[in-house]
Amino acid sequence: xxxxxxxxxxxxxxxxxxxxxxxxxxxxxxxxxxxxxxxxxxxxxxxxxxxxxxxxxxxxxxxxxxxxxxxxxxxxxxxxxxxxxxxxxxxxxxxxxxxxxxxxxxxxxxxxxxxxxxxxxxxxxxxxxxxxxxxxxxxxxxxxxxxxxxxxxxxxxxxxxxxxxxxxxxxxxxxxxxxxxxxxxxxxxxxxxxxxxxxxxxxxxxxxxxxxxxxxxxxxxxxxxxxxxxxxxxxxxxxxxxxxxxxxxxxxxxxxxxxxxxxxxxxxxxxxxxxxxxxxxxxxxxx
Ligand code: NAP
Numbered sequence: 001x002x003x004x005x006x007x008x009x010x011x012x013x014x015x016x017x018x019x020x021x022x023x024x025x026x027x028x029x030x031x032x033x034x035x036x037x038x039x040x041x042x043x044x045x046x047x048x049x050x051x052x053x054x055x056x057x058x059x060x061x062x063x064x065x066x067x068x069x070x071x072x073x074x075x076x077x078x079x080x081x082x083x084x085x086x087x088x089x090x091x092x093x094x095x096x097x098x099x100x101x102x103x104x105x106x107x108x109x110x111x112x113x114x115x116x117x118x119x120x121x122x123x124x125x126x127x128x129x130x131x132x133x134x135x136x137x138x139x140x141x142x143x144x145x146x147x148x149x150x151x152x153x154x155x156x157x158x159x160x161x162x163x164x165x166x167x168x169x170x171x172x173x174x175x176x177x178x179x180x181x182x183x184x185x186x187x188x189x190x191x192x193x194x195x196x197x198x199x200x201x202x203x204x205x206x207x208x209x210x211x212x213x214x215x216x217x218x219x220x221x222x223x224x225x226x227x228x229x230x231x232x233x234x235x236x237x238x239x240x241x242x243x244x245x246x247x248x249x250x251x252x253x254x255x256x257x258x259x260x261x262x263x264x265x266x267x268x269x270x271x272x273x274x275x276x277x278x279x280x281x282x283x284x285x286x287x
Contacts, residue, residue, distance in 0.1 A: 015060065017041040017085040018244065019078065021068055021125055022095030024051040026194030027144060030233035031092055031240050036061055038241060043081035043088070060085075068095045068121025069113075074128045082132065090140045090244045091129045093122040098196060099158040100219070101204035102212040110204060111158060118162035123169065130182075137181040140244050143170045147190045147259040151266045151274070154282050155212075155219050174251055185243045186252045190259030191230035197223065211287075218282040231256035 018035050022028040023044035029052070032044040036058050044055050045066030056063040062084045066077035081088060099106065099114035126141055133139030148156060149163035167186060174184035194200070205216055239255045254260055266274055279285065 014087070015039060015041050015085070016089040017043065017081065017087050018090040018092060019043040019045060019081050019088050019125075019129065020092040020094055021045050021066055021121070023055065023063075024048065026196060026200075027189070027192060027233045027236045027240075028092070028094040029055065030237040031094065032061065034234070034237035034241050035244075041085040043077065043085070045077045066125070068125060069116055071124055074125050078128045078132070087136060088129055088132055089136075089138065090142060091126065091133075092142045092144070092240060093125055094144045095121060096144065096162070097200035097202060098156070099202045099204070100155050102155060102206070102209060102216070103157050105206040105209055105212070106158065106204040110202065114158040114202075115162055115165070118159075119165045119169070122166060126173075130177075133177075133182045134180050139182040141170075141173070141177070141182065141184045142240055142243055143184065143186050145170070145186045145188050147188055147254070147256075147262050149186070149188060150263055151278075153219065153222075153278070154215050154284065171251065184251070187236065187240055187243060188252060188254045188259055188263070189231060189236050190254075190256035190262065191226050192233055192236055192256070193227070193230045194233050197227060215282065215284060218284070222282065226258070229256075229258045231258075 018040055020028050020032050020042065023032045024046035032042050032055055036042045040060070042061045044052060044061055044063045046052060046063070047065065047067045049056070049063045049065050052063050055061050062081060064077045064080045065073055067073045078088070096118045099110055122143060129139070129141070143166050145166045146163045148160050149167040152160040170184050170186050177184055207213065236255050239253050243250075243253045254263055265277070
């Protein structure tokens, strides 16, 4: 056992600290539990802190309010985390949801909200943590993207738009932060068994727009079978833990057999080949 001494007194080695957004459920909550079990301090942030009394009861976990659409709440959560634990070594930008459906059937406020939560919220939280990581000369920023950040399904114009944005911004940011000692990593899960397909699935449709309904039916019909191969939130948390601690110079971490298969297929062919395969799968052809 390594022992640490200050002025001749043995002290606990400095624990590492992670701040997680969207820690109330799913991947965020599983990751909070994973890091706490590994001996980290956890700043488990969520819109409604009363949702997680079980997390709040654990040692070295601070549950505090953070709504990624509310900049003041981001600043308060970062301040509260630093006041309690003194440092932030890792940030998991996990908060997000899926806006799907025909673009024509989706009100503009839903369009804005999807990008505000999944993209602007992630950037705002990153901005709030960066001054600290820059002064500390170290840190890991883990952005939860998706297999849907590298390939698309029909009617996911908005969700895929946000996850492709997360991919591009993370790749560019990694150049910017590398000289500062701060790493950026992307987590790319396939389907995961969480509330994502339930309360986090914001589907807009208008049955009067009949032209879109065959595609709507094809997508909704495909979701059940796709969910059969879903990974657990715990397996995503394991990969997030690995990404935060492996010290590897690796930007992207795929999670799940479905993600590996889909992304291998995407890489193995050109646009015409891959998009043709997806069109056939969803019964989509020219009008
Ligand atoms: P989930 O259990 O529904 O969790 C979504 C989380 O995001 C909830 O904690 C929710 O908090 C939070 N959230 C939503 N809007 C927020 C806001 N404005 N501010 C702060 N938090 C907000 O679903 P999940 O699957 O774990 O999703 C987590 C991430 O994984 C998302 O980025 C999603 O895109 C990504 N992902 C999921 C899958 C999948 O199949 N499940 C696949 C690939 C990627 P509240 O409790 O306050 O609503």
